[in-house]
Structures are given as C-alpha cells and as structure tokens.
Amino acid sequence: MIVGLAGGVGGAKLLQGLALALPDVALTAIVNTADDFELYGLHISPDLDTVLYTLAGLANPTTGWGIAGDTRVTLDAIARLGRDPWFILGDQDLATHILRSERLKAGTPLSAIMAEFASALGVSTTILPMTDDTVATMVDTPAGRLEFQEYFVHRHQEDDVLGVEFVGGADSSPAPGVLDAIAAAELLVLCPSNPIVSIGPILAVPGIREAIERASAPVVAVSPIVGGKALKGSAGKMMRELGKEVSARAVAGEYLRLIDGFVLDQVDAHLLQSVSSLGVRALATPAVMRTVDDRVALARTVLDFARTVRTGRALEVE
Numbered sequence: 001m002i003v004g005l006a007g008g009v010g011g012a013k014l015l016q017g018l019a020l021a022l023p024d025v026a027l028t029a030i031v032n033t034a035d036d037f038e039l040y041g042l043h044i045s046p047d048l049d050t051v052l053y054t055l056a057g058l059a060n061p062t063t064g065w066g067i068a069g070d071t072r073v074t075l076d077a078i079a080r081l082g083r084d085p086w087f088i089l090g091d092q093d094l095a096t097h098i099l100r101s102e103r104l105k106a107g108t109p110l111s112a113i114m115a116e117f118a119s120a121l122g123v124s125t126t127i128l129p130m131t132d133d134t135v136a137t138m139v140d141t142p143a144g145r146l147e148f149q150e151y152f153v154h155r156h157q158e159d160d161v162l163g164v165e166f167v168g169g170a171d172s173s174p175a176p177g178v179l180d181a182i183a184a185a186e187l188l189v190l191c192p193s194n195p196i197v198s199i200g201p202i203l204a205v206p207g208i209r210e211a212i213e214r215a216s217a218p219v220v221a222v223s224p225i226v227g228g229k230a231l232k233g234s235a236g237k238m239m240r241e242l243g244k245e246v247s248a249r250a251v252a253g254e255y256l257r258l259i260d261g262f263v264l265d266q267v268d269a270h271l272l273q274s275v276s277s278l279g280v281r282a283l284a285t286p287a288v289m290r291t292v293d294d295r296v297a298l299a300r301t302v303l304d305f306a307r308t309v310r311t312g313r314a315l316e317v318e
C-alpha cells in the first residue's frame with residue numbers, strides 16, 4: 001500500500017499520477033482539513049474536494065480546484081442578493097457542500113462522508129481526512145488573526161504572515177484508518193504541497209508524525225518549491241515572511257528526521273549536495289506537473305527513487 005499526505009492542487013496531481021502509475025496497488029490519501037470553513041451555512045473542505053475531483057477526473061484543469069465546466073448560476077444569484085461572492089463555488093461543486101453539510105449535521109463523520117463520495121464517483125483511492133475533528137489554520141497578520149480562506153482567497157494572500165496556528169490541532173485525533181494506513185504502508189509520500197499550511201496541519205494531529213517516524217516504509221517528499229518559488233499558492237511568500245529561506249532545501253529542512261528521500265525539480269539540481277548534507281537522499285528530476293503524463297512520469301520517478309532510499313530516519317544531521 002502507498003500512502004500520500006496532501007493538501008490541495010499539487011498534492012492531488014501527484015496522487016493522480018500514483019493512482020494511474022499503479023492501478024493495482026492500494027493508494028490512501030491523508031488530506032489536510034485545516035483549510036475547511038463554513039460559508040452560507042455549508043461546510044466546505046477545499047483540499048478533500050480537490051483530491052476527490054482530481055482522482056475522479058472531474059477537476060477544473062485551469063484552476064486545479066472546482067469542477068471542469070461548472071457554472072456559476074447560484075453564485076450570481078447570491079451576488080444579486082447583495083453578498084460578495086468572494087469564494088468561487090460552482091453549481092455542481094455546491095452539490096458536494098450541500099450533501100456533506102447535511103450528513104455532518106446528522107452526525108456522520110467527515111471520513112465516512114468522503115468514503116461515500118469517493119465510492120459514488122468511482123474513485124478507488126481511499127481518501128481520508130487527517131481528522132474528523134475541527135482544526136482551523138489561523139493566520140496572524142498585521143490586520144489581526146484571519147481564517148485561512150479569508151487570508152488566502154478573500155484577501156489574496158496580501159497580508160504579511162506573522163505566524164500560523166492550527167487551532168484545535170493539539171486536541172484532535174487522526175481519522176479512522178489514518179494510523180493503520182501509515183503503519184501498513186510500503187511507501188509514504190509527502191506530496192508537493194505547502195509544508196507549512198498543507199502538510200503542517202496533518203503532522204500536527206497528535207499521533208500522525210510519530211506514526212510516520214515509526215513507519216518501516218521509506219518516506220519520500222516532493223518539493224512544492226521550484227527555482228525559489230512556489231509552484232502554486234502562498235508557500236513561497238509565507239516561508240519568506242516567516243523568516244525561512246524559500247528553496248527546495250528549506251522544504252527538506254522542514255521535514256528533517258521524517259523523510260528518507262527528497263525529490264526536487266531539475267532546475268534546483270545545484271541544491272542536491274546541500275540536501276544530502278541534511279542526511280536525506282536527494283534526486284533532481286522534472287517535477288513540474290503540467291499534463292497528466294507529467295503526473296504519471298513524476299509518480300514513476302518517485303516510486304523508482306523510493307526503492308533506492310535507505311530507511312533510517314535517525315541519520316546524522318550536519
């Protein structure tokens with residue numbers, strides 16, 4: 001079994017590559033839910049839905065999130081009633097949020113709801129939320145403490161980031177199946193998602209980091225930073241504002257003692273030695289996934305590389 005930890009768009013793309021490269025191997029995705037929020041009384045789970053739609057072949061190819069060809073009739077009507085439709089929810093996408101909210105209100109755990117959705121859409125990958133509990137990424141800025149989507153979408157990531165907190169994280173428990181999947185994994189992949197606000201919340205759920213540290217499988221991370229910039233989203237700007245270097249090497253540094261191998265893009269090949277000096281095996285390869293073929297190719301490279309990395313995360317650190 002292969003287990004991938006993922007946030008939204010970048011993580012979903014590599015998960016799709018893994019699913020297509022190894023159609024007969026069980027794949028489990030453990031997905032960030034700390035970006036979840038409520039809007040119009042509905043529970044929105046952006047990263048879970050991005051993974052679900054991508055694996056179902058439904059994702060909007062331009063944005064990576066939302067559903068291809070979706071319309072905005074409801075959102076236009078919401079705007080006509082005087083509300084600023086700052087978060088784009090297509091009509092088909094809204095069906096997911098309506099049903100999920102109804103099921104949550106009836107007491108069904110998020111993990112069970114995602115299993116139902118995956119089955120309905122013919123997705124064989126097990127898509128697990130990191131937790132069924134409520135965890136919320138809060139971003140501290142000069143304008144005050146902001147909910148993640150308020151910072152990320154509504155305010156266009158323009159505020160300086162002074163700090164990040166995963167409220168509820170310390171009191172949360174892994175969703176059913178998460179720890180078992182990690183223990184049973186033959187390979188663990190930290191997908192190319194923001195290390196701070198996508199993978200960070202998953203590792204903050206008590207028990208998950210420890211389970212990965214204990215896992216006998218090799219752990220390989222793929223850098224979301226290419227050429228000193230984030231492929232998507234706010235990782236670069238956020239890392240800089242938090243006083244971190246914006247580089248693939250800094251991402252590897254975030255995962256110290258957790259990973260055995262690190263995959264970075266070929267344009268960052270000059271960082272290989274510096275990543276190796278962290279005690280992590282490193283590989284440079286084309287890591288930008290523009291097409292579905294790119295996703296499969298990167299997945300195959302990660303799988304081949306994982307066979308060569310030595311597990312033993314207590315490696316010496318410079």
Ligand code: FO1
Binds near residue numbers: 007008065087
């Ligand atoms: N990202 C945006 O930048 N703008 C949006 O309006 C937006 C809407 C949206 C709707 C559903 C969904 O599943 C994701 C959506 N995203 C949108 C992506 C999302 O906000 C972020 O990419 C993730 O939360 C970060 O991983």
